Amino acid sequence: MNEKTINRRIFNNKLYKIFVSSFSFLSIIPLFLIIYFVLIRGIKYINLKFIFSMPKPMGELGGGIFNAIVGSFIIVGVAALIAIPIGIMVGIFLSEYKEKKFTEIVKIFVDTLQGIPSIVIGIIAYLWIVKPLKQFSALSGSIALSFIMLPLVIKSTEEVLNLVPVDIKEAAYALGAPYHRIVLKILLPSGSVGILTGTLIGISRILGETAPLLFTAFGNQFLNLNLLKPMSTIPYLIYVYATSPYKDWHNQAFAASTILIIIVLSINLLGRFIEKKWKT
Amino acid sequence: MENIILKIINLNAYYGNQKVLKNVDLEIYENRVTTILGPSGCGKTTLIRCINRLHELSPGARIEGQILLKGEDLYQIEPMIVRQKIGMVFQKPNPFPTMTIYDNVIAGYILSGIKLSKEEKDKIVEESLIKSGLWDEVKENLFKKGTFLSGGQQQRLCIARALAMKPEILLLDEPTSALDPVATSVIEELIIELKKSVTTVLVTHNIGQAGRVSDYTAFFYLGELVEFGKTTEMFTVPKSKKTEEYLIGKIG
Amino acid sequence: MRKDKVFKIILLLSGFLIVALLSGIFLSLVFSSIPSIKEFGINFLFSKDWDPVNNKFGALPFLIGTLLTSVISLLISIPFSLSISIFLSEILKNKLISNIFQTFVELIAGIPSVIVGLWGLFILAPFMRTLQLKLGIQPIGVGIFTASIILSIMIIPYSASIGKEVISMVPTEVKEGAISLGATEFETLKSVTLPFSFNGIFAGFLLSFGRAFGETMAVTMVIGNSNKIPDSIFSPGQTMASLIANEFTEATTKLYTSSLIEIGLILFIVSMLINILGRLIIRRFKF
Numbered sequence A: 001m002n003e004k005t006i007n008r009r010i011f012n013n014k015l016y017k018i019f020v021s022s023f024s025f026l027s028i029i030p031l032f033l034i035i036y037f038v039l040i041r042g043i044k045y046i047n048l049k050f051i052f053s054m055p056k057p058m059g060e061l062g063g064g065i066f067n068a069i070v071g072s073f074i075i076v077g078v079a080a081l082i083a084i085p086i087g088i089m090v091g092i093f094l095s096e097y098k099e100k101k102f103t104e105i106v107k108i109f110v111d112t113l114q115g116i117p118s119i120v121i122g123i124i125a126y127l128w129i130v131k132p133l134k135q136f137s138a139l140s141g142s143i144a145l146s147f148i149m150l151p152l153v154i155k156s157t158e159e160v161l162n163l164v165p166v167d168i169k170e171a172a173y174a175l176g177a178p179y180h181r182i183v184l185k186i187l188l189p190s191g192s193v194g195i196l197t198g199t200l201i202g203i204s205r206i207l208g209e210t211a212p213l214l215f216t217a218f219g220n221q222f223l224n225l226n227l228l229k230p231m232s233t234i235p236y237l238i239y240v241y242a243t244s245p246y247k248d249w250h251n252q253a254f255a256a257s258t259i260l261i262i263i264v265l266s267i268n269l270l271g272r273f274i275e276k277k278w279k280t
Numbered sequence B: 001m002e003n004i005i006l007k008i009i010n011l012n013a014y015y016g017n018q019k020v021l022k023n024v025d026l027e028i029y030e031n032r033v034t035t036i037l038g039p040s041g042c043g044k045t046t047l048i049r050c051i052n053r054l055h056e057l058s059p060g061a062r063i064e065g066q067i068l069l070k071g072e073d074l075y076q077i078e079p080m081i082v083r084q085k086i087g088m089v090f091q092k093p094n095p096f097p098t099m100t101i102y103d104n105v106i107a108g109y110i111l112s113g114i115k116l117s118k119e120e121k122d123k124i125v126e127e128s129l130i131k132s133g134l135w136d137e138v139k140e141n142l143f144k145k146g147t148f149l150s151g152g153q154q155q156r157l158c159i160a161r162a163l164a165m166k167p168e169i170l171l172l173d174e175p176t177s178a179l180d181p182v183a184t185s186v187i188e189e190l191i192i193e194l195k196k197s198v199t200t201v202l203v204t205h206n207i208g209q210a211g212r213v214s215d216y217t218a219f220f221y222l223g224e225l226v227e228f229g230k231t232t233e234m235f236t237v238p239k240s241k242k243t244e245e246y247l248i249g250k251i252g
Numbered sequence C: 001m002r003k004d005k006v007f008k009i010i011l012l013l014s015g016f017l018i019v020a021l022l023s024g025i026f027l028s029l030v031f032s033s034i035p036s037i038k039e040f041g042i043n044f045l046f047s048k049d050w051d052p053v054n055n056k057f058g059a060l061p062f063l064i065g066t067l068l069t070s071v072i073s074l075l076i077s078i079p080f081s082l083s084i085s086i087f088l089s090e091i092l093k094n095k096l097i098s099n100i101f102q103t104f105v106e107l108i109a110g111i112p113s114v115i116v117g118l119w120g121l122f123i124l125a126p127f128m129r130t131l132q133l134k135l136g137i138q139p140i141g142v143g144i145f146t147a148s149i150i151l152s153i154m155i156i157p158y159s160a161s162i163g164k165e166v167i168s169m170v171p172t173e174v175k176e177g178a179i180s181l182g183a184t185e186f187e188t189l190k191s192v193t194l195p196f197s198f199n200g201i202f203a204g205f206l207l208s209f210g211r212a213f214g215e216t217m218a219v220t221m222v223i224g225n226s227n228k229i230p231d232s233i234f235s236p237g238q239t240m241a242s243l244i245a246n247e248f249t250e251a252t253t254k255l256y257t258s259s260l261i262e263i264g265l266i267l268f269i270v271s272m273l274i275n276i277l278g279r280l281i282i283r284r285f286k287f
Helices: A003-045 A048-052 A066-096 A101-115 A118-133 A138-163 A166-174 A179-207 A234-242 A247-279 B044-051 B079-085 B101-105 B107-111 B118-131 B135-141 B151-163 B181-194 B207-213 B231-236 B241-247 C002-045 C060-091 C095-110 C113-135 C144-168 C172-180 C185-214 C217-222 C240-250 C254-286
Strands: B004-015 B018-029 B033-037 B061-069 B086-089 B169-173 B199-204 B216-221 B224-230
Touching (some): A066 A179, A101 C002, A101 C254, A118 C002, A118 C240, A179 A247, A179 C002, A234 A247, A247 C095, A247 C113, B004 B044, B004 B199, B018 B044, B018 B199, B033 B044, B044 B061, B101 B118, B107 B151, B107 C172, B118 B151, B151 B169, B207 B231, B224 B231, B224 B241, C113 C144, C144 C185
Parallel strands (some): B086 B169
Antiparallel strands (some): B004 B018, B004 B061, B216 B224
16 A cells, blocks of 8 residues: 555545535534524514504504414414324323334324425315314414424324333332323323423424415414414414515514524524433 | 564553553564453453554543554554554454445455455455355355354454455454354464464453463553463463452452 | 223324324315316326416426425535534534534524525525526526525435434444544445445435425425426426415315315325335334
């Protein structure tokens, strides 16, 4: 092996490291670019009035996004109330009935559910809720979002329950405890942090979802608290304002995005933080 | 008179702040089998990982001191060259799962992009497999995946892979710890056989194995070289109390 | 132990619920697509006429738009996502830095699609327009290529984290085997690590392709919403998802809605197949 080939190999190795590192760093630049531009264009329009007042009619300057903020919290809250209990039950099922063939099928179905494009979920909520009730409604939006959140809760529950040591369960069995109490009083509490993480990540995900709301919750210029009526949400408002021809609405879209991105990323980071804290 | 091929001078090795080898001075003789013996955690594996410069790949690992191969400081040469001159066989057999038996043997050449003619390749494969005693068992299946072999065969394939690079020293890191007794004795016979062509450094915590195959033994305890000498002498009249305690099973 | 029995039944039912839910979704889509399937048959996939006024519908432009954007975005994303996988598993030795870097990568996937779209519409598209002017291409800004860039940003985290996971699964002793023979890190990667994890990495690409295939909001905002077959990668277009987002609430006739739902059905079937295939490959890899 002569010196020339050695040097070439060392050079190639360095080149590889430089290439891989720089492409990696380039890939996270969009994260900062997006956050930077959204914040820089949005933050100056954010004030208490923007948060707490209602939108002005189309074309008029000013106004706020109070109805959309309230709407987002209601719709996401209802979606979480649907998805969390069902998700936890399915998660328990998957981790407790591991050997069954049926469990494998359910697992594949959960994966598939997670892979369905969110716009298709929107169609389903439209067909199942909006069409029979003959009107757009917050409830249909919540149901669509719960379908998106469901697989996330299921998977984090299953994963964390699989990590609970067998001897904890066996100790409980040895004490003669009935099965449902073992699951609810021993397994679930020892996995609660993982479930919380999954829930937070799920909420941060559906808080930003727009596509499934386009023809379910739709939007509403007014503050609405009725689940059976159309309701506005922050992401929906961003979409409508961004694609409108009004400069003022564009600015408001950036302001609303600033609020949304801060909420979503904070919840997301909080979820990760709790998970890391707990795992170590 | 023995020929010194490798000379370790005042070697200290660290993982982070933890000192795992302390002021080690050791000489390895050419075409002899030297055993590095000692209880687990005594730094024996670290020592041979220093010799072929694998130690430095672990996070926070560093060394002080010198290791001379025929008078040349190993830490002044490119690590890739050091590793080609000093082959290594690991605790767990680790043939490359995506390669055939044939490619596994010449893996060192494939990896570093050295072009060989078909004849050269065939020759190296046959020679190495004969040396490692595997040829008769695999010559019909050279183009099957190496992972289909038994554990002992896989380990001999790894020895063939190391021998194919024509190393000056072969490091064996507890090569039989994952094997059954029959496969172990095959490997032990192989080690004795290989002595003619290559210097061998064998790490083991198995006293019997050290006694059966090695000419020299270095006994390590808690990162320090306690005693070095001819295996036969050390095993009959150990100079150090520690060595004696280990040999009779009091520590370990 | 009646309570135990009830509890076990509830668990089993929750499993059935998932099966029922997915079957229900599939059947609803099929059922609602029937008018369109009856009217156009297989021609639906090969006709380029999307003409709501005359009640004639063909999905070809959107099939092409979807394939173009997802293939281009996948191609753009590969060098980046593969680099991240390798960077995180092989090059960054410091655990803390590696964790922080990975969090950054995953946060990209956490940004709401509509905000990525907003950024694409108001920052990337004008930038593309200037670029196109300089290159002498018709300066539209939005279009297939801009959508592909946006998509590639969004899918990189998926294939990167799957790739990182499978590369980390390559046993250390196998990699050390290569290093001990005198191979450099690059040679080890090329001849040992990547061949070993190839299937898993491929599955990661497949799953991220599936993501790009069904991604809606960001694409809708930057693709230009033109229902014609794009004549270059810089022209405006429409994907299946963006078409549904744009026209579903405007669909006035039953056939129109049904055609849109049939496109949803295609999206569903393709993403289901991609998902099952990808997960199967990953699962086989893990055992």
